[in-house]
Amino acid sequence: MAGLALWLALCGTARGADVRLAVAANFTDTGNELIAAFAEATGRQASASYGSTGKLYAQIRHGAPFDVFMAADRRRPELLEDNGLGVKGTRFTYARGQLVLWSPQSGLLEAPETWLASKDFTRLAIANPKTAPYGMAAREVLIRLDLWAPLQQRLVRGDSIAQTFQFVATANAQAGFVALSQIRAWNENEGSLWRIPSAYYSPINQQAILLTRGERNPAARQWLEFLRSETARSIIERYGYDTRN
Template sequence: MKQYNSCYRYALLLGMLLIEPIVQAAEVKVAVAANFTDVARELVPLFKQTTGHTASISFGSTGKLYAQIGNGAPFGVFLAADSERAWRTEASGLAVEGTRFTYAVGRLVFWSSTSGQFNEGESYLRSASFKRVAIGNPKTAPYGHAAKQVLEHLSLWSEVEPKLVRGESIAQTFQFTATGNVDAGFVALSQVKGWRERGTLWTIPQKYYSPIEQQAVLLSKGRDNPAAIAFVDFLRSVAARKVISSYGYGVE
């Protein structure tokens, strides 16, 4: 009888240990900059496989996501496309101090979905032979701001501005370009890699624009959420960094 009770207790304990991870599994809502869409979709199942937690992703321009966070949106983690908005959330008390870090360094490219659209991007822009070029809104989209810096570096902003089609986010900018509604567009290298179709590409020299340091931060609403904490840690992992770099981002 004692042996039976001992076996029973052992089976009960083992069952509790097996169930425990499921009970403790949590979910986090993550605000993600639009340029990181394809990467995030690949990271989410890897995150669940690695930690047992789940993440639901909301994509948008960094500026709009920042505004939503300020208005009380229930996000636990913020993956911005720049360092400024991540810093602002921390400085204003919307994020946990000391959790901000660079998870990716973005690359800006000039791309057309049509093969042979141009021989060299800079010469093409100077020729002004195009009808329309897509750009992210420089006020809300960090990649749009970087694109404006490129045109200003080339002393072409005033000349090209009348032909610019502005996307609310870099995702919309890429959509304009991929569908051929514009001749070419300033988009993220990661988007072109995610598209995996041929076109015409100019990888813009990084000295033409300020480094696009994309920073993540644990938001105050995720302070006590184990899934939010785990997601921030997961972004620093070797597995996550490998996926991020495969899309053309720099990782520190």
Template sequence: MVRIDAPAVSAPLFRAVVLLILLVTGSPGFAGEVRIAVAANFTDTTHALITAFETRTGHRASASFGSTGKLYAQIRNGAPFDVFLAADARRPRLLEKEGRAVAGTRFTYAIGKLALWTPEPHAFEKPEAFLSSTALARVAIANPKTAPYGLAARQALKSMNLWDSLQHRIVRGDSIAQAFQFIASGNAGAGFVALSQIKSWDGQAGTQWLVPQSYYAPLEQQAVLLDRGKTNPAAQAWLDFLKSPEATGIIQGYGYEGLK
């Protein structure tokens, strides 16, 4: 066998060649990218999770936020997402049944909490009396048809026997994020939002009431691997990361609990 030795190169030149190869072929630390459709209530939590995920795995992650119902419709119409983080269990289950999600990958990543909130400090002690007061001109909720937190708000108001009497004062946001903005901007005096949104807000604390769980169906938020992402290692890595103790700590820190 004839061996042909490569010409000797200096150490600095060798390092430069290696660096060039990494730049051309891609660093092994950034092996892939996952595109995630995320329910609007989980926006700030997702940003924190992405930072930790990219640091731990080297993969990149990008997220698009919206109401669960609208994201579900986009996925059905071919939107290029690899993973769906919904604010309910129903839409991920439907996608699984429709063959648009990978069977066996669906799991609960968070259980949300609904809160009545106003930016005004010491605004109320008795939430039902506050909601019934004519001084409260507008009450914001997310659209119950597309947003699970909006559905929970409607259930809570019905539990308090206030749904019918407040109809003329309720303003609906396309998502829980828009409902929160209505309140934060003063376009609504108060409203029902995700507890996690209050924790993430930079303004004054205001007044909040954590709605009893008995007033609405549990906000069991589920994730699922979409058909488009089944061959994407970064997508599977994201789902694995969501189940890790590190991710659980971040999620609970933003006001969620009961991870399964």
């Protein structure tokens, strides 16, 4: 019954769309702007379901009716390609994400590594490392700082990077590891922010792939072409991603 409910929900969100997208949660604001630009440029409509990369991957494995998968890592698109659920030769990196430590409280993170080591907080938010690539990156940062084990009792895990951001924005956590793109889309005071050095975590290469369900859909291929366009790259970079290969 749960699988049927998921199927019906996804079909409902895609009704009337020319191409159906499964998109990593960190890309929500960027994705929405890209969908609007795609419609203006091509006259075609795209619909997106946003969620953690791991959960979207599981939905695709169980037959969810998507045409394109836009993950927050390269591993899941690669697995889909290997398993015959993704079209070979269509996988590419559309964005490279940047991890940040963020708090709405101004001045809190002036010495971020010292603040983390001080444990002067009750809750620190991260995305679930098992399902969210940004959570995996956050785990790598804490391991590098020798803080993964000491902070276990203070970590609150979001199912996706979107939920993780909400934990911090609603003061359910004093700070959290989120995507720079989410801060760029934040309409309120930026608070305090630590742009974590790229050497502290593995590159977050976000890859897209045409799924076999969308192989015969011209709009799906047109979407992937659009993602490579200067218009799309400009939007993606404005939200804090790197698009250089």
